[in-house]
Amino acid sequence: MDPYGFPRAGQDDPADPATYYPPYFRSERFQRLGYHVQQLRGGFHWVTSGGYDAAFVVTDDGVVAIDAPPTIGENMLAAIADVTDKPVTHVVYSHWHADHIGAAAVYGPDVEIVAHRITGELLERFPDPLRPPPTTVFDDDLTLVVGGTTLELSYKGENHCPGNIFVYAPAEKVLTVVDIVSPGSVTFMHCDASQNIMGWYQAHEQILAYDFDYFVGGHHMHFGTYDDVRTCVEYFADVLDGATAAVERFSRSDELLTILDGAGWDRVFVGTENWINSMANHATKYVLEKETSTGQLWWERLAGATSQTKYHAYTVLESIRLERPRPGYRLRGENPPVFLT
Known part of the structure; x- marks a missing residue:
């Protein structure tokens, strides 16, 4: 062990709660393919690699994907193909960080990419061919309607990072907000590497103001419920x-x-x-x-x-x-x- 670094975490730490590891995680299929896809409600589906999560919505006119983590990568396309043969027509970026949209190029050059204006500015300033810049940007709120399905996009100010948005599917009652709450866990260190901690705490209460049954947080092998989010909020309080x-x-x-x-x-x-x-x-x-x-x-x-x-x-x-x-x-x-x- 390098004497100048952090000590290695020991075996004396207790095991995680047994309920934390869902059945799919130890399944032969997941271990072989590296992804799991699950319908939440209607056309809204959740995809996970076990460490990173994304989502997609099947509409009458095509698929709207939310994020593209590199740890899921082309498995995002495989997950969509497990459910439908419809093409991806739209992509929503939660925010600009590569760990959540660093495989967005897999969707091809013809999709409409929707993001907050700040996300667009950051991707123009720091270009990345695997994170194509958005084709549609907004400032405060945008209602995205595709094939009879509605997604309400909202920016409530800087939290995890500038440009990080709320994505709400009102008919399905699914809320996606990335890098704020990780259901079932205390999330990754340093408040999920967040930049504005007061804004990050404020986002906890903003999440609870929504009427949702399912929550997608971007991390750690779980979607959540309203009560799961309240548990995480209690911990951080x-x-x-x-x-x-x-x-x-x-x-x-x-x-x-x-x-x-x-x-x-x-x-x-x-x-x-x-x-x-x-x-x-x-x-x-x-x-x-x-x-x-x-x-x-x-x-x-x-x-x-x-x-x-x-x-x-x-x-x-x-x-x-x-x-x-x-x-x-x-x-x-x-x-x-x-x-x-």
């Missing part, structure tokens, strides 16, 4: 509570000086790491030891809790320090009152 308490305790100017003193003033960055780690560890302990609304601990309810919470804690506490309002600032003069750094 606890992360925010723990991180807030950690910042209030360890980011006091007097506490920070004590931590920096402990490392020595010729090793300021070591002291800084100790300061950040003190906050992350405090928040992580709070979350993992807290009894949840069901009487269980989080690792008993959501996969990944023991390994990912420390990364979420770090990201959220930095969001508190960088994005959220502060109670004050340093006052002038010698020995000023304690303030949050």
Whole structure:
């Protein structure tokens, strides 16, 4: 093990909840082909590689695909062919990140690609032949009607990244919002590598404002229900509570000086790491030891809790320090009152 890197995760972490791994995941077909497709309602279908998810809707006039993760790749076409022989006529990009649309070229050059204006601008600025730029863009809301099927596209502001949209199928009551909530798990580290954490938290409540029966989140082998989303929202509310308490305790100017003193003033960055780690560890302990609304601990309810919470804690506490309002600032003069750094 490189002494300068992260330690290897150990076998002492508890197993994920048994309910996390669906039957298809260990099936011979999935292990052989690498994808699973499932009808949610009507023409709306969910596709997964086990780590990344996408979706498509079969309409009277063709297929509308939502995203194209490289880990699914051409299996997206195979999944569609399992269901229909109709061609893909439209593609909706959730956002510009390559891990979700980096195989969009498989749909061919003749499809209409719909995305938020910011997604289009980013793909023009950073061109990628496997992520063709959109042919149709919008700013706030767009109702896409194809072959009698309606998709309501909405942009509610930056969250995971600029341009990340909500895709709602009202007749089927399916909501797709990528990289915000991963049903059944605490999602990938650092709030799914999100950029605007206040916006990301706001998106949790925006999701719950929809009337949906099925939720597609883009990750981790599960679609979800409304209750699944509420469980994830509860978890991240606890992360925010723990991180807030950690910042209030360890980011006091007097506490920070004590931590920096402990490392020595010729090793300021070591002291800084100790300061950040003190906050992350405090928040992580709070979350993992807290009894949840069901009487269980989080690792008993959501996969990944023991390994990912420390990364979420770090990201959220930095969001508190960088994005959220502060109670004050340093006052002038010698020995000023304690303030949050």
